[in-house]
Amino acid sequence: MRGLILRLCQCPNCDRQLKENMTSILTADPILEPRYMEELSNRLIIDGKLILSEGISQPIVHPATLQVVGHLAEATASEIAWSVSNAAKAQNLWAKISPQERGVFLRACTEKLRHHREELAYLLTLEAGKPIRTESIGEVNFLIKILDYYSGLGTEIKGETAVLNSTTLMYTLREPIGVVAAILAWNVPLALMAYKIGPSLMAGNTVVVKPAEEASLSVLQAALIMQACLPPGVLNIITGSGEKVGQSLIQHPAIQKVTFTGSVETGRLVSIQAANRLIPVSLELGGKSPMIVCEDTDLEEVAKQTLIAMRFTRQGQSCTATSRIFIHRNRFDDFCHLLKTEIDKMIIGNPFDQKTDIGTVISAAQFKKIQYFLDLASREKEARITYCSALPQEEKLNNGWFLQPALITGISHHHEVVQEEIFGPVACLFPWDDLQSVTQMANDTRYGLAATIWTHDLDIANFLIDNLKAGLVQINQHLPVQPGVSFGGYKYSGFGKEASLEAMLDYFTQKKTVLLKKPESIFV
Numbered sequence: 383m384r385g386l387i388l389r390l391c392q393c394p395n396c397d398r399q400l401k402e403n404m405t406s407i408l409t410a411d412p413i414l415e416p417r418y419m420e421e422l423s424n425r426l427i428i429d430g431k432l433i434l435s436e437g438i439s440q441p442i443v444h445p446a447t448l449q450v451v452g453h454l455a456e457a458t459a460s461e462i463a464w465s466v467s468n469a470a471k472a473q474n475l476w477a478k479i480s481p482q483e484r485g486v487f488l489r490a491c492t493e494k495l496r497h498h499r500e501e502l503a504y505l506l507t508l509e510a511g512k513p514i515r516t517e518s519i520g521e522v523n524f525l526i527k528i529l530d531y532y533s534g535l536g537t538e539i540k541g542e543t544a545v546l547n548s549t550t551l552m553y554t555l556r557e558p559i560g561v562v563a564a565i566l567a568w569n570v571p572l573a574l575m576a577y578k579i580g581p582s583l584m585a586g587n588t589v590v591v592k593p594a595e596e597a598s599l600s601v602l603q604a605a606l607i608m609q610a611c612l613p614p615g616v617l618n619i620i621t622g623s624g625e626k627v628g629q630s631l632i633q634h635p636a637i638q639k640v641t642f643t644g645s646v647e648t649g650r651l652v653s654i655q656a657a658n659r660l661i662p663v664s665l666e667l668g669g670k671s672p673m674i675v676c677e678d679t680d681l682e683e684v685a686k687q688t689l690i691a692m693r694f695t696r697q698g699q700s701c702t703a704t705s706r707i708f709i710h711r712n713r714f715d716d717f718c719h720l721l722k723t724e725i726d727k728m729i730i731g732n733p734f735d736q737k738t739d740i741g742t743v744i745s746a747a748q749f750k751k752i753q754y755f756l757d758l759a760s761r762e763k764e765a766r767i768t769y770c771s772a773l774p775q776e777e778k779l780n781n782g783w784f785l786q787p788a789l790i791t792g793i794s795h796h797h798e799v800v801q802e803e804i805f806g807p808v809a810c811l812f813p814w815d816d817l818q819s820v821t822q823m824a825n826d827t828r829y830g831l832a833a834t835i836w837t838h839d840l841d842i843a844n845f846l847i848d849n850l851k852a853g854l855v856q857i858n859q860h861l862p863v864q865p866g867v868s869f870g871g872y873k874y875s876g877f878g879k880e881a882s883l884e885a886m887l888d889y890f891t892q893k894k895t896v897l898l899k900k901p902e903s904i905f906v
Contacts, residue, residue, distance in 0.1 A: 422599045423453040426461060426621060429468040430614025432606055435461060445511030445742040446733055446782040454598055456622035462630045465618040469561045469588040470636040472615030477558045477586040481536030484584055488533035490611035492526050498607050506600040511742030513733045516695040525572040528881060531865035532580035538883055539585060551898045556891040558586030560638030563631045567643045568594035568744055569699040571601050578641045579617060581886035590618045592628050596744050624648060632656060646874050664878030664889050666870060668803040669831030672824035673704035674846060676837035677712050684836050685720035691834055691860035694725060694787050697743050698807035702832040706800060708820050711813040718811060725770035725787050732779060743783040752806030755799050756788060765793040795823050817845055825851045830872030834860050
């Protein structure tokens, strides 16, 4: 930990060495620049090193062609223990660095990652089937933006002071929790990693990340790039299944905090395991987000924005996708026509092609799940499914996990297709007549992650803002999560916040209260 020791010393010579060392970090040749996923196959990152796992290996396929492009290791029990013990050892020193100095480390990571944006986007597209133009490049940039945001929050890690009485001063300290287990979903793996490691590292914790099996290698590569700028053991990556690797990680006695993104069912199990150990947990779970379109809106603009809100470029694989769309009855038919017209303009195809708008579903299991819900809807007598755009015609893509976006009308709001999170390019559309009824329908779900409102009427907007049960409400736009904007849900969508100062302070530090009595001699 030579770099870490330099930063603990305050003498002028070491300060000069620190600046020289940081300059060399930012200008050095990449420590490893794999061009093919095979070079990351069956690897873990423990104690700052890329190691070959001894665990069972499974193939990783490119979702567009089903070609094997790499292999994923199931980390062994000893490798999990090794990663956590090294993280615990590193945390003792990492916590001693000032928050501002930790920010220097994190900022160096963002500079390093900027030099590898195209490489990371390529890997993300190869393993996840995301279109490189509309999805992967943006996600890599978002990873950098979030880490850059957190790197500047060092001065905000502070407590409060108060005079309790004439002899006692009360003050609070915010201290790191310890070793954090970060368990990721597969839909935006790099963004999710940023949400979790950014506040964790800045607060003085060390992290063991368990990415999803479906999207591990882009996370591995991003973390590998960051190793050049971090002390060994501060950021570790282990791979494998949630049932084995995830559970073993949570149960390790040195893990002091769990942060998880994924399904409600898995989140419940994670919460129970954390509760059994009496350690804090943050959960960002599913969503079935409503979008309410009022009579006074510009339908053409709203239809275009719905492509973003439904995350069609990501095949709808987003927890904030507006998969329940409520349109004022007087505008319902026009909106349905306009939305289909806009989706039909989108190109489904080879995710590496710059012309492609929509890529693939990530896995065979997810493909089958979405098909299951579409089959359910097709059995309903009154339901109508409208498929949009066109599947790719290239022979090499014939077996890929491509789906057409589907718009469903005429279905009951209580139907399983409407109530359950499909996590696919499927949107259910409903007409509405009055604000009370549309609010009731919008809230009639176990989820409460996000909601979107389209209206020019401030009274209507304020009414809906006050009455919608969602953690994030947007009016006349549907931005992705932004750095500095607290993100988290109500009800079954989880608890805790991400992407903000609040997330770092409230969920990745613990507060110590100090009561300091003045010496008696002062009053003699």
